[in-house]
Amino acid sequence: MKGLPYAIAGLLSCVATVQCLGEPCKDCDFTSVVDILSASAMFSTFLRVLQRNGDIPTLNELQNFTLLAPVNTAFAGLSDSESIAGFDISNYILRDRVLETSAIDNGTSVIYEGVKFPLGLRRDESGPIRINGAAVVESDLKPNFQNATVHGISELLPDPPNSRGLVHDINREGRSVNIFHSFVESFPGFEQMTDNNTLLIPSDVNFFKCFNHIEINYILDTFDELSSLDGPLAGSWSHDRQIFLQNLICHGIIGGQTANRQIVKNLNNQPVQVTSHELGSSLSVNDSTPSNQANMIFDRGIAHSFSDLPFLPDAFQFTAEKYLHGMNSTDFVKELYFRKLQHMIREKSLHQNLTIFVPEFNSNEHQGFTKSSLLYHFVEYQLWLEEEFKDVNRIHSSTKTFPSAFCSSNKRLGGNCQRLRITKTESSYIINDKYRVLHAKPYMVGRTLVYTISEALQLPGEFLFSLNPFHHCSKSLSLLRQVNLLNLPLNNKGYTILLPCFDSWRNYDLNFEYLRNNATAVEHIAKSMILQSLIYSDTKTQTIEVSNMLDEEVSLSIHPPRSNRVDIELSNVVGKIKIERGLDALFNQGVIHPLKGFYLPKDINISLKDLIETSGANRFLELLENLEDFTSMINESIPFSVLVPMSTFLGPGGITGSSKNLQDFLKVHLAIGSSTHSLLKCDGTISTLFGEPLICRQSSTGDYWLKLQNGDDHEVRILRRGCASSGNESCVFLIDRPISIRWLNRDKKSLRLPGIAIGAGVLVGSVSMLAVFLCILLVLFGKSAKRSPLPASADEEHTNQEARPLLANNDSSRAISNLSHEQNGRFESTYSSNASVPAIDVAYSPR
Template identity: 85%
Template structure:
């Protein structure tokens, strides 16, 4: 029997060989697949191709198969060489299956066993069945010698694209899979991982539903950072990309109605529930909406595309580290790994409050970070900037400080955390007056908030370099420099410096000059205003004891009202309440500086009015005050009076008998209750003489004084200063004396009653008649002798002004003797027993 089988096979081979040369066996009782192809002209082109490719023996040797034979029209437009090129007979063979068209049910099914690549069979209610879009135009041609069937198809079945090319083709046609296309193009080993599997393709819409742009960047690595990494950081990133892809690949070929309702697993061994719809023309997975496109074959598998796969984000969990990669801040992450700080941005960031200020990618290239500097970019709390500054008017700015994660500087800050100073302006947020926050809404991942800033933060520097030049602290700094306090020693506590800035010395420039010449006073003042602790403007109301730089214990009381822009600080060794402006904290590497808008005097420093007058150089005027006993105690004890000190005082200041020295001085003494008005150049200013002054501020900010009831003469306030007893006892240096004569002229002109005016008219008439008679006598009389009457008082005043002696500011300059400058008339009317020389107050220079 075995020999008979071999004989029959040999005979069949001979017959097939004869037929292969185009000589049909007319008298044979059996036919093969090749016989069917030879007997029909519609397969002539296909037969010629397989003859030239040497595929006839292959077809004759097969059993239990189906041949899909393209008809001649499938080759239309192709040359003979094009028809043969890349031709593979196995593209058209279903092995181990004889497929009858009656088995092709309505709908879509997939054949994936016994084929070179999956075949998708479709049958509608009308029309022929189709295999991979090729219509079956001649069906069920069966040879009687082989267990096989032949179907004539309308199209060729070329090799499908590989999985990567399929995705690229889908995106090129629809432009709806650009993200996934970019992902697979840069994924090594993608072909191997999809071999004989089902690929689920997420559309761009699906990505945008499930991820934000930062998360998409992490998946895609568009900045090509992954290629430059190695070690644990690269391993973690590659692992996430691998897991993400494996989540979209199911084991085996799943498609058409063969999918049914089944449970399979993906390459991460997670369960995937598959359901087909519309007779296999679409399917859904894990409760997704039906696929947009289904049953798309590639060379070793099948693919389906979706716009809504809700399980897409389930592949892995995002952390702050992954967000930083997605924000193109991989260099920042590298620095954290290098400094062994990567734990801050890993799983910990999901469960603990954290805020990160990360520099924009373009600013951190090739930039190194120290460990303290890296920690300064973190705040161990959630800072929702819009919430923190929600009550701030858009027109005005507001500033607050927040502790950073840099808390290890025991020597400098006593273990306290260095702070970040954040200012809300009309349009943005600024850190430490320099670094701009580029977006008000943070990126949120877990319990971590991430803000992008314009450039890497720098830790606050030394005392001098940290000050804002626009705060105008140079005068105070010059005092600190005199006593070597610009470099503070490490104290393991940190410092709070209360520093007069802005216009603090504007009302106290005489105080400044006095201090500058008194090193002991400078040292006491400066060290009293440096506290060895950290007090910020957001410190709550409390009372505590601290040490100042004099190593003295000081009682410190802080009064902080929620809606106030100022914090009141009372120091037991400083007179008055120190006003700290909220949010004006200036950070430096050893603590905080509070620029003050006022000058405060320690209680141990006593500056009298006399000290300030001496500092001004008006020694002559000081002599005048000290010659009167009432005024001596006033200037020595700094009683609540202020002094207007003229820069120059002439001997022509008193020439009228109606005035005296005491009146002159009283006109230059201001009641303490009016000193504040004088300091602010606002309101009426009362003098001890009784006549009020008024102040005018010019467009340049200068202050000018005049008598309220006098003429338009004004004096210019040049400098000022106040005694240590407070702002009710000050010295104002003016450019010239205030003359009582300015007031007298106005009185004569303005205070005449009505009766006096009438009497004046009568007296005037009589006087005119008398003058007329005198003129007649003069004309007819002898030549007149020298006149007895001297020049008028006004002429006398002008002469006296020309001869007035000035009290020079320079104490080394000799004070002139007034007696040598006075005219004889005045000398004869002035008492020879007076203890001071005569001074013409009424006729001072105008």
């Protein structure tokens, strides 16, 4: 009730005049601001609040001020307690300023001196003057006892939010400042920095114009990693954010028309030119696009929102390190710092060409790295994958190798850099057949390219574990294991290994069997094909001298690539070695080239005899060695191939016949050299020494089957193959059974016989028919006779008359002699009971 005397005094003063309550007291000699409020009913609620808060003495003591008095409607809907709660008379007083509406220019102006918080005044040609959004409904009421002005306003003027709260409110209203809001929320001391200053708020559009999502992740610490760091790792991020915010805060309160063409400074002490537009309703800085929203008041300053602040990115000098943080690869950065390799992602990334393959964030958690494995993620030049593989057909894949930054392995690679093997498939890029590049277009920061990959790269391992199992190199590896060449000694040069894989042994399984039993030959061949130098499939065309593991200096010539193949010649190896481009298998000591062919050094001699003996057909070989044609072809080095029946058909009772028949039998198993290719490819006709050609058929299972071209449907299957070191025109083919000349078509054969032979045939036929007729008579006659059982001695005699084996002893000449005199043995005696065709009898002679 302490304000009651003042209210009574005001009332008495008004009664003493002819004015009624509710009208300004114009004739009172000593009127105050309180008198004016008391004289008008529209201020009754405001006056009551002032009385209850004890603010009447404060108003009576003031001089040179302006009071903004809310009219009754401003309190509509509020109870007395709500009207009083949080009420502060300072919100409505302009100290040291008697504001008259006639002095308010059209447009927007800002008052920031002598007020609790800045006031934005807006005057339009139509409509009332507005102060912080409240309309002036009664203006220029002046007491004569105080130098002051009273303006009635339509709304209350509560405390505005602080700077953080203002940004929050703007974002909540959907004005697209979500990114800056997130930044402010994580920045301690933001309110202190904006105290009595002007805040420039960039919108989300502004951020997206100036930064990509990786950079925004770094600015905001989206993954909550940077805020928990300390030391040099955190220092750069904290400094960047500080500079960034200080760029957006200008000294002083700048707004309205007062901002027209001003040069102010931000908190980084950099000049900023501010220009007002549309009578102060919008602003631009440094000739930017005008603000989206201007003159937004907060408790200690003013803010403006922009979608185009040109200097927004000036605070950041992005390096590869900052990009890695933005890609959620902070753990990878920590590893680089731990291994003292941080220079690779800091200043070096800005001034030196570099490519980084960074593992995806969820794959490098708790991942340990060595210094070598970290360097393996770097390429020390810009590797544009799309450019490197631009000529690759979308359907077909292509592979290339690129040197990594891991070049310190002097003992293993002789100081050369370990390579990355990258394959372009239809839909993606794959590193070392395992690691997928997640995006074809890299991020570029400075002069560094950054790719994300599916998981952390592992350095190529040891020889045995670096080969793709689908290359089918197990046979060759077994030979290398046999001579202890799977673990190669450190040579300070690196190795190139030429390794038969895939179907290399398909035509050489007899060679493989021979080598398995000849460790000396295996070691010599293997060491000849292991070079102590690094030769990749994309090594440039040249001729160089290299040494192999036999310490021999050999000449190596690399020919220009043809399609996806590179031909290499070694002076000590027979033929051109065909290397598939991009098939390089990297290992920790060099490179392995999986070959699709089998190659022999020139000083290794594997003969047909070696291969026949390896097949186990020694008896067949004995027969061949007594064949004149065979011996002469061997002595004259004439290329030919041998079809070798399995040894089971050459055992006791296996083959019988005359000497003439035996020679024909052997000759049908000898193919001339020009037909060897047809045998190997199962294509075309195969010429034999016997004169009757063979034809080859490949079954659905991939097996090769042979038959006489002019014969019936009998076929033999090729089981194994092998070729002499003299070349692929002299090979051995192991077949499942002999080829019988009895399979020849008799009709076709008889057409080729001379007339005498035909007459002889007629004579023989007649005699045969007579013999058959006599046999029939004997049989009929025998039925009438009384039969008696065969005595045991007859069985014994029959058994004793069985033919002796063709090769019963090792004397070849005796075997052929016995063959011509003993005709009772039958081939069927040793033929398998499970066979689907009858046994072969070579006793038939075409006559």
